[in-house]
Amino acid sequence: MEFARYDINKYSPRQMVALPLVLLLLAGIVLGYTTLTTGLPLKPGIDFAGGTAVTAFTSDSRETIEATFSGYPLLSVGEGIGGGKYIQFGPMDDARYQSLVALINEKYPDAKVDQIGETFGKTLQGQAFLALLFSFIGMSVVVVIAFRNLVPAGAVVLSAFADIAVTAAIMQIIGIPLSLGTTAALLMLIGYSVDSDILLTTRLLKRKGKLDEKLAGAFRTGIIMTTTTLAAIAAMWVVSTAGQVQIISEIASVLLIGLFVDLMNTWMLNAGILKEYILRGGKK
Amino acid sequence: MKSETIVHLIKDWRVALLIVLVAGSLIGIYLTPPNPANGLEGNLQFGLDLQGGSWLQMEFQSVVVAYSTDKPVGDLIENLQKSLEADVIQIDENHLEIRKGVSRADLEPLFAASDAKIVGYQEGVSSFTADEVKRILNDKVNALGMQDARINLLTPTGSEYPQYVRIELAGVDMATAQEIVGKQGMFEIRIQTTGNETEHVLYGDQITSVGVPQRSPETQAWGVGFTLSDAGAQAFRDAALRYGAVDNPNAHNLVMLLDNKTVYSAPLSGDLAAGLRSAPVRSLSASTGTGDAGLEDAMTLEIHLRAGALPVKVNVVGSGSVPAALGEHFKTTVAIAGLLALLTVGVVVYYRYREPSIVIPMLAINLSEIIILLGIARFIQQLDLASIAGLIAVIGTGIDQLVIITDEVLHEGRVPSPNLYMKRYGRAFGIIAIAAATVIIAMLPLALMDLSTLRGFAIITILGTMIGILVTRPAYGKVIMEILSK
Numbered sequence: 205m206e207f208a209r210y211d212i213n214k215y216s217p218r219q220m221v222a223l224p225l226v227l228l229l230l231a232g233i234v235l236g237y238t239t240l241t242t243g244l245p246l247k248p249g250i251d252f253a254g255g256t257a258v259t260a261f262t263s264d265s266r267e268t269i270e271a272t273f274s275g276y277p278l279l280s281v282g283e284g285i286g287g288g289k290y291i292q293f294g295p296m297d298d299a300r301y302q303s304l305v306a307l308i309n310e311k312y313p314d315a316k317v318d319q320i321g322e323t324f325g326k327t328l329q330g331q332a333f334l335a336l337l338f339s340f341i342g343m344s345v346v347v348v349i350a351f352r353n354l355v356p357a358g359a360v361v362l363s364a365f366a367d368i369a370v371t372a373a374i375m376q377i378i379g380i381p382l383s384l385g386t387t388a389a390l391l392m393l394i395g396y397s398v399d400s401d402i403l404l405t406t407r408l409l410k411r412k413g414k415l416d417e418k419l420a421g422a423f424r425t426g427i428i429m430t431t432t433t434l435a436a437i438a439a440m441w442v443v444s445t446a447g448q449v450q451i452i453s454e455i456a457s458v459l460l461i462g463l464f465v466d467l468m469n470t471w472m473l474n475a476g477i478l479k480e481y482i483l484r485g486g487k488k
Numbered sequence: 489m490k491s492e493t494i495v496h497l498i499k500d501w502r503v504a505l506l507i508v509l510v511a512g513s514l515i516g517i518y519l520t521p522p523n524p525a526n527g528l529e530g531n532l533q534f535g536l537d538l539q540g541g542s543w544l545q546m547e548f549q550s551v552v553v554a555y556s557t558d559k560p561v562g563d564l565i566e567n568l569q570k571s572l573e574a575d576v577i578q579i580d581e582n583h584l585e586i587r588k589g590v591s592r593a594d595l596e597p598l599f600a601a602s603d604a605k606i607v608g609y610q611e612g613v614s615s616f617t618a619d620e621v622k623r624i625l626n627d628k629v630n631a632l633g634m635q636d637a638r639i640n641l642l643t644p645t646g647s648e649y650p651q652y653v654r655i656e657l658a659g660v661d662m663a664t665a666q667e668i669v670g671k672q673g674m675f676e677i678r679i680q681t682t683g684n685e686t687e688h689v690l691y692g693d694q695i696t697s698v699g700v701p702q703r704s705p706e707t708q709a710w711g712v713g714f715t716l717s718d719a720g721a722q723a724f725r726d727a728a729l730r731y732g733a734v735d736n737p738n739a740h741n742l743v744m745l746l747d748n749k750t751v752y753s754a755p756l757s758g759d760l761a762a763g764l765r766s767a768p769v770r771s772l773s774a775s776t777g778t779g780d781a782g783l784e785d786a787m788t789l790e791i792h793l794r795a796g797a798l799p800v801k802v803n804v805v806g807s808g809s810v811p812a813a814l815g816e817h818f819k820t821t822v823a824i825a826g827l828l829a830l831l832t833v834g835v836v837v838y839y840r841y842r843e844p845s846i847v848i849p850m851l852a853i854n855l856s857e858i859i860i861l862l863g864i865a866r867f868i869q870q871l872d873l874a875s876i877a878g879l880i881a882v883i884g885t886g887i888d889q890l891v892i893i894t895d896e897v898l899h900e901g902r903v904p905s906p907n908l909y910m911k912r913y914g915r916a917f918g919i920i921a922i923a924a925a926t927v928i929i930a931m932l933p934l935a936l937m938d939l940s941t942l943r944g945f946a947i948i949t950i951l952g953t954m955i956g957i958l959v960t961r962p963a964y965g966k967v968i969m970e971i972l973s974k
Contacts, residue, residue, distance in 0.1 A: 318808035335933040342929035350922040388942045395927030406919050425895040428840045433884035435836045439828040440880045447821030452877045
């Protein structure tokens, strides 16, 4: 495993936190720029912007499909294996939608069709934002209560925040839209992220022994934890993407990105802050 | 492992609890009731996207306004009804339900004109109206003999009033679903002529509005008011005069029929008979009697008068359908995804520990966690695609935490004494408990939000985490201890 070769004790705290902080800053710039230009930190998917999504199995090529639906606000055509296609349309008025449905029924009678209205999408957006906010606050409260010590708790919260921000920025860059599924994945990331952070903090602060050894031990356990989770999520991603199960594929891809980001934030950002804190004699 | 070790293990309450729950879950899924036709799926309930069907989400075109006024509220209601051409209903002392999608800015001048002020404004309907909508939709679906229909009222977080209704019909395509929701019954009023003979008076299309049940101040009897069109009122008067109902009301009942079934029958009241003698009457009221029975009948009659039309206009804001074949395909795909996830996890932990006596219990515990989760889910949560994603995520976190326990007790590669073991296990459990608490807290908002179609995902994740922390982790701790000290 590549990650295991990273010698966590080789670097000074300053070196450890540098990369994650720079990435966090870059993520802030990406998300901030998108917010300024579009009003939202991430490009919204159909759930939040309104529109129609179609899952169909057909031997028709992407070009044929594009030609078939050229009269409608076609956004994208995604392809899986076995002829699976995922076709997205932007919002349209009711008459247009009815004619689209008629066309889909004629061409692809066995398609899954989902449609969300534009204003309803806005409502969903607001609700998703509330969910993220409450989750994050709830998580912070639990962490602060658990450690009753501001620096370690703050480090955990900061690294969870960095996980979400950097993951979101990567989503924006590679073009994964914000949808109900990806929002759920970001929430789930809060949970996953805190897992390894707590392991690290507990091992370092509550165990006796040499700092280097504790850090290396925590790192070994942490890597195996994240690798197993990655394995489960990767399996989920491969199968659902191949089988055109859009929502699971979205959740899985965000979790995959997020877990890699979390590896960095836990073992560089959070570990760096903790190491500095302990070296300065903050430990009782 | 020796047989006495196994006996010893089973006698431990943690392990016993795990075994009992796994057995109970299997019984719940496969034996209560036995469902061999479903094969491996047993009694698990699946969501629309896995079983095929259609859903419609509709938004009520209605607002609830909190108001204050010094004048009689009746005047305000009347003025609003006139200028908005919509039903306005008083919900309680200071709230009105205005059954039209109208903005606050448009309402302000109307309230001001009646010397009233708007104190609060929210989109949605009162719970009373929402329940009525649900009842009407239920009636329609039941009338068609649909077994698998779900109708849910949805209230956005931050609002007190239901704003959406979502209807899910399994095994029905979109066109049929829309027809069911939009379909209205045939309502007719007939008049008794001689004996049991009746004659047609008017159809439901002549009814222009229907009120809510109200109690008459004089008689205390409940009743439902409704209004006829001019043509309808004329037809009503003509019939009453022609068949002698005006002269002898008691011999000529007015009969209301919905889809040719009698839903109400009563004579004209003395007042109404007298009124009809001189001119057509547009506003009528059908009395249903006093007390709770009267109210209940009035509520049913109101629905009948509407002939299956909803009291509030609705707009479709979202819809979707999944053909059964595609649902079947999704089911296969997610089953493969789940198995593959379990398998890869197994490979990774084997690569790490190279010790079957650790890896096998780990996977067995993980599998039992999934079984218990499914066993509980069978009663409370239909499995849709999102909740299956939650299930696979639980496999991931579950293994994570078993790794924490294993690494903690195996510290420095030595097998600890029971005392030390318990101390280390306690420490590992502390880490897991905090992690579990944060996952639950992070998922809670999603699980509580009405609007989100991801409730299933959140509920399954929370449930899985709780089963882990309460049942399977303690059992694993015990099993691993026995194995290590053999």
